[in-house]
Amino acid sequence: MSMFCYQCQEAAGGKGCTIRGVCGKEDSTANLQDLLIHILKGISIYSVEAKELGLKLPKVDHFVMESLFMTITNANFDNDAFIERVKEAISLRDEVRAKAEKTGASFEDLYDGANWSGESEEEFFAKAEEIGVLETEDEDVRSLRELITYGVKGMAAYAEHSYNLENGDQEVYDFMQKALAATTDDSLTADDLVALTMETGKYGVTAMATLDKANTEAYGNPEITEVNIGTEDNPAILISGHDLKDMEMLLEQTEGTGVDVYTHSEMLPANYYPAFKKYDHFVGNYGNAWWQQKEEFESFNGPILFTTNCIVPPKKDASYRDRIFTTGAAGLDGATHIEADHNGKKDFSQIIELAKECEAPEEIEKGTIVGGFAHNQVLALADKVVDAVKSGAIKRFFVMAGCDGRMNSRDYYTKFAQELPDDTVILTAGCAKYRYNKLDLGDIGGIPRVLDSGQCNDSYSLAVIAMKLQEVFGLEDINELPISYNIAWYEQKAVIVLLALLYLGVKNIHLGPTLPAFLSQNVAKVLVENFGIAGIGEVEEDVEAFMAVGS
Ligand code: FSO
Numbered sequence: 001m002s003m004f005c006y007q008c009q010e011a012a013g014g015k016g017c018t019i020r021g022v023c024g025k026e027d028s029t030a031n032l033q034d035l036l037i038h039i040l041k042g043i044s045i046y047s048v049e050a051k052e053l054g055l056k057l058p059k060v061d062h063f064v065m066e067s068l069f070m071t072i073t074n075a076n077f078d079n080d081a082f083i084e085r086v087k088e089a090i091s092l093r094d095e096v097r098a099k100a101e102k103t104g105a106s107f108e109d110l111y112d113g114a115n116w117s118g119e120s121e122e123e124f125f126a127k128a129e130e131i132g133v134l135e136t137e138d139e140d141v142r143s144l145r146e147l148i149t150y151g152v153k154g155m156a157a158y159a160e161h162s163y164n165l166e167n168g169d170q171e172v173y174d175f176m177q178k179a180l181a182a183t184t185d186d187s188l189t190a191d192d193l194v195a196l197t198m199e200t201g202k203y204g205v206t207a208m209a210t211l212d213k214a215n216t217e218a219y220g221n222p223e224i225t226e227v228n229i230g231t232e233d234n235p236a237i238l239i240s241g242h243d244l245k246d247m248e249m250l251l252e253q254t255e256g257t258g259v260d261v262y263t264h265s266e267m268l269p270a271n272y273y274p275a276f277k278k279y280d281h282f283v284g285n286y287g288n289a290w291w292q293q294k295e296e297f298e299s300f301n302g303p304i305l306f307t308t309n310c311i312v313p314p315k316k317d318a319s320y321r322d323r324i325f326t327t328g329a330a331g332l333d334g335a336t337h338i339e340a341d342h343n344g345k346k347d348f349s350q351i352i353e354l355a356k357e358c359e360a361p362e363e364i365e366k367g368t369i370v371g372g373f374a375h376n377q378v379l380a381l382a383d384k385v386v387d388a389v390k391s392g393a394i395k396r397f398f399v400m401a402g403c404d405g406r407m408n409s410r411d412y413y414t415k416f417a418q419e420l421p422d423d424t425v426i427l428t429a430g431c432a433k434y435r436y437n438k439l440d441l442g443d444i445g446g447i448p449r450v451l452d453s454g455q456c457n458d459s460y461s462l463a464v465i466a467m468k469l470q471e472v473f474g475l476e477d478i479n480e481l482p483i484s485y486n487i488a489w490y491e492q493k494a495v496i497v498l499l500a501l502l503y504l505g506v507k508n509i510h511l512g513p514t515l516p517a518f519l520s521q522n523v524a525k526v527l528v529e530n531f532g533i534a535g536i537g538e539v540e541e542d543v544e545a546f547m548a549v550g551s
């Protein structure tokens, strides 16, 4: 079986994975994911038309969103889950087509994904050989179609978290389907697709703003917090991923059971929310970014709950293999998946029971790290920050949001943070922070030099902060601010964050450790010429070049 995937930063050889994913994705899983996307595009062709005729399709909205999320890098490695999804997708597609036709729509010369049907696993695998990313022959059109699709995947992840908090966004659902359908339209020119890429950024901003609202309405505004990174003596559960609703349910259900809760990787920012701080058994954060899970899950000793990516498939002899649970869009062959009931409630009792039989976590470090600088907290300190900029105490801000990853070249970001002059402040979000959040970089008049606003979706907070500073300083253009952007990317949520920043007018973003494999030379050229997108180079030269801007 062959495969082709180039959606993340680890794409083999900087080109694409063709035998097995560097992420651990099997060729069979990659093929099922491609087939699912193929049918989702078919569903979208019908749903766009049906919605124009006035139909409401909440089932489609949720199905398309959740399915997109399942195909994100490191989210789901469970073939059975994808086989089931493809079957459901085919039946939902046919249902939507029938509904649209009843309302008067007619369809001709349709995209294959809008017509093709199969029932068995064998048929699915045979079909998957014919479709996928490479079926678009023109390299530039393919590049733009994939850039849009990956942006929409990232958007779907954020929209799903909002949905779980009963904060849906109809325009975001509609756009995801419109964009998927547009990637099948051969009449669209490269210019049309560039315009659609920008529109993807626009809806990315909406999706992140909605999630910010959903999270803060439910759990309060993140506040400055010293997060414990040591351990206690009780058995415990480690929760990873991004879904705060899952976090809430786990804390509620573990209360009074004698089982503690720790966050891992992207769940760290849960520690900053007032609603979660009230739980005494919520001890703190254990370990580092997702890619260090193999060692850290061994020493944690207790069960691990993945609410989203990033999962690293465990080795066959990994001691923690049987301690892994997944929920939502996450999935792993052999792990127990916890489904929500029809009210969205999840029963985590089997995880809690398992935890009680496990040893307490082994302490791997001690101390605290500071975070919680989302927009509300930073704006509460606005006078102090503005004064520090006016007096020259803060010379420049560096937005270093995004992802961490296992490539050695990501050392660049640790060294870059160390090399930055003392009169600079790092604004971060996402798991990228683990490259420098335990370095003691000090503070500037009480303002820490690393301000962590939260998860990758909280990059939205960084944009709000920038827009507020623009207003305070009375600047016409956001790019006149003393802010540089040196962003680390890994998967498709970082793609939507990037497109959102471009939509907001941010220019000269540096992206590393490598540029996306899915950017063709011509598409990369458009991004360089219109937005000043650049890669990274050597640490010292880059720091010097960034500091020279505007001085
Ligand atoms: Fe990281 Fe993984 Fe948040 Fe991503 S844990 S890499 S961009 O899933 O979503 O930052």
Ligand code: SF4
Pocket: 005, 006, 007, 008, 009, 010, 011, 012, 016, 017, 020, 021, 022, 023, 024, 025, 030, 073, 074
């Ligand atoms: Fe390769 Fe990334 Fe695709 Fe995994 S998600 S198969 S590492 S390009």
